[in-house]
Amino acid sequence: MITVNKDNQAAIDYVSNFINGQWQPEANRYINIGYNDIDVSAYRTYCLEEQNNICCYCCRQIDNSRNTELEHIIPRAQNIDNTELQRYFDYSNILAQNIVLQRSFRDSATQQATPPFPHHIAYHNIVASCNGRIIDTSEYLCCNRSRGNDFVPPFNLMPNSIAYLNDGTLYYVNDEIDNRLINPLNLNKDLLKNIRRIWFLFAKSDVTEDEIMNVTNETEIREIIALNLDVNPSKLSKDGKIIDSFKTLSNWQTLIKYKYFLNYFRTNNN
Numbered sequence: 001m002i003t004v005n006k007d008n009q010a011a012i013d014y015v016s017n018f019i020n021g022q023w024q025p026e027a028n029r030y031i032n033i034g035y036n037d038i039d040v041s042a043y044r045t046y047c048l049e050e051q052n053n054i055c056c057y058c059c060r061q062i063d064n065s066r067n068t069e070l071e072h073i074i075p076r077a078q079n080i081d082n083t084e085l086q087r088y089f090d091y092s093n094i095l096a097q098n099i100v101l102q103r104s105f106r107d108s109a110t111q112q113a114t115p116p117f118p119h120h121i122a123y124h125n126i127v128a129s130c131n132g133r134i135i136d137t138s139e140y141l142c143c144n145r146s147r148g149n150d151f152v153p154p155f156n157l158m159p160n161s162i163a164y165l166n167d168g169t170l171y172y173v174n175d176e177i178d179n180r181l182i183n184p185l186n187l188n189k190d191l192l193k194n195i196r197r198i199w200f201l202f203a204k205s206d207v208t209e210d211e212i213m214n215v216t217n218e219t220e221i222r223e224i225i226a227l228n229l230d231v232n233p234s235k236l237s238k239d240g241k242i243i244d245s246f247k248t249l250s251n252w253q254t255l256i257k258y259k260y261f262l263n264y265f266r267t268n269n270n
């Protein structure tokens with residue numbers, strides 16, 4: 001999982017300027033400072049840039065399109081109160097220093113300094129996520145849509161808190177025994193684990209990212225697999241079955257969206 005620093009001054013100024021512009025001095029109140037009042041397309045651009053076009057949760061490639069969604073680390077749900085906010089603050093100083101409850105800020109009768117920012121529109125509270133459609137025709141399987149408003153630690157603001165086993169399993173480093181906190185993201189689906197397993201196997205070879213990304217047809221898929229993956233040729237082996245399932249061009253194109261894991265496994269597990 002990627003870590004983001006949330007230190008883009010242009011993004012911080014963007015939301016500060018918006019909030020200051022919504023203060024009504026005669027009425028001593030803010031008007032229209034909700035998520036639907038600000039142009040969020042700017043957030044999408046800021047987030048994609050700082051995330052290198054990678055989904056905050058599953059690490060697949062994402063682009064500046066409607067398939068990319070803006071995820072609130074602390075959800076906008078009605079039941080979020082200061083007690084719930086504190087749960088997130090306990091995991092992240094970035095949140096503790098920059099976020100305040102939306103309604104507390106909105107209802108203040110004096111103009112507020114920023115930070116902290118109201119959590120619905122705080123740049124520090126927003127990351128870019130895929131829409132959870134791992135394969136084009138299927139339902140929303142993971143990430144933002146899978147999580148909904150469930151509590152999940154702010155992993156993207158907690159460096160090295162998430163790691164992966166060589167079989168592709170994702171786990172929360174600080175709580176290896178009890179992994180319930182990662183479950184809402186649904187990132188240990190067999191399909192995602194298998195994708196990461198293949199990248200682990202490629203990471204052990206000398207293949208380059210360019211060689212993998214340049215594959216254009218099923219003949220080349222078979223060639224690059226035969227050249228680089230030292231797998232028991234029996235189709236009954238676990239790896240053999242996994243690899244076989246990615247030999248079609250459409251599944252291969254799904255696989256390569258997760259190229260983040262080539263470098264991950266080369267850096268971490270070999």
Ligand SMILES: [Zn+2]
Pocket residue numbers: 055056057058059060129130131132142143144
């Ligand atoms: Zn994702």
